[in-house]
Amino acid sequence: MDEEPYTGDAARALAEIRSRQQQVIDQATVPGWYWWAVGALMVVLAVGVDIRTPAAVGAAVPVFVVGLLSATGVAVRGQFRQARLHNALLDGRGVAAILGFVALIVAGTLAIAFALRAEGIHYPATLACLAGGIAMGLGGPVLMRTLRRIMLGNRAGSPR
Amino acid sequence: MTAARFDDLIHPPTRLAIVSLLAASQWADFKFIRDSVGLSDSALSKQLATLEQARYVEIRKGFVGKRPRTSARLTPAGRTAFEQHVAALQDMVARAGVKIAPQ
Numbered sequence: 001m002d003e004e005p006y007t008g009d010a011a012r013a014l015a016e017i018r019s020r021q022q023q024v025i026d027q028a029t030v031p032g033w034y035w036w037a038v039g040a041l042m043v044v045l046a047v048g049v050d051i052r053t054p055a056a057v058g059a060a061v062p063v064f065v066v067g068l069l070s071a072t073g074v075a076v077r078g079q080f081r082q083a084r085l086h087n088a089l090l091d092g093r094g095v096a097a098i099l100g101f102v103a104l105i106v107a108g109t110l111a112i113a114f115a116l117r118a119e120g121i122h123y124p125a126t127l128a129c130l131a132g133g134i135a136m137g138l139g140g141p142v143l144m145r146t147l148r149r150i151m152l153g154n155r156a157g158s159p160r
Numbered sequence: 161m162t163a164a165r166f167d168d169l170i171h172p173p174t175r176l177a178i179v180s181l182l183a184a185s186q187w188a189d190f191k192f193i194r195d196s197v198g199l200s201d202s203a204l205s206k207q208l209a210t211l212e213q214a215r216y217v218e219i220r221k222g223f224v225g226k227r228p229r230t231s232a233r234l235t236p237a238g239r240t241a242f243e244q245h246v247a248a249l250q251d252m253v254a255r256a257g258v259k260i261a262p263q
């Protein structure tokens with residue numbers, strides 16, 4: 001009987017450890033709007049490429065670069081102000097998920113662009129980036145949920 | 161596999177909460193820890209000083225622009241102690257046959 005409160009205390013302590021680590025993981029989540037913003041910026045860049053005039057490219061590239069830096073800055077600002085995630089939480093599976101997501105978006109967008117171009121359709125890069133941007137907006141939150149699940153599984157105190 | 165070692169310094173609820181936050185972080189801002197754990201500035205400073213004295217925590221003071229900013233991180237010794245403490249807690253629970261369901 002004496003062991004019961006002690007064991008209960010240990011179980012409560014483990015629950016507290018997991019809950020506190022979840023707080024750090026949750027504050028580091030990239031917001032959903034970020035993925036749509038990146039998708040929209042991809043389309044802006046593609047419009048510049050498709051129009052092919054120096055003025056269009058000259059306008060699209062700075063908008064893309066400044067927009068991407070600003071959006072990324074705002075999205076990760078919380079992390080730098082509060083707490084930066086420990087690398088160990090995101091193991092090889094997390095890195096593979098991120099690289100796989102990027103590869104899928106890039107490969108898909110390029111494949112669509114080349115296919116449209118081969119068919120002689122106007123604005124192939126814009127249309128392909130529109131598809132890529134939508135995939136980014138819809139897939140980004142799915143990627144974040146996957147990464148969150150991996151990180152929660154890697155928390156100290158997780159069931160072993 | 162991490163050796164199990166119950167750590168009396170880490171185990172009290174407030175310090176356990178602080179160390180758990182730090183264990184998931186490369187570093188954490190003083191205000192983030194304070195607000196997450198619900199402590200006053202002085203209470204958190206006291207707890208961090210205790211952990212720093214044990215060489216479990218490193219305190220970093222700097223400036224962001226003109227604003228002073230204090231952050232903390234677990235030292236390698238602190239991380240090892242935390243992992244051993246978690247292993248000790250898991251052993252206790254496993255020995256008692258209590259299943260900790262994932263949240």
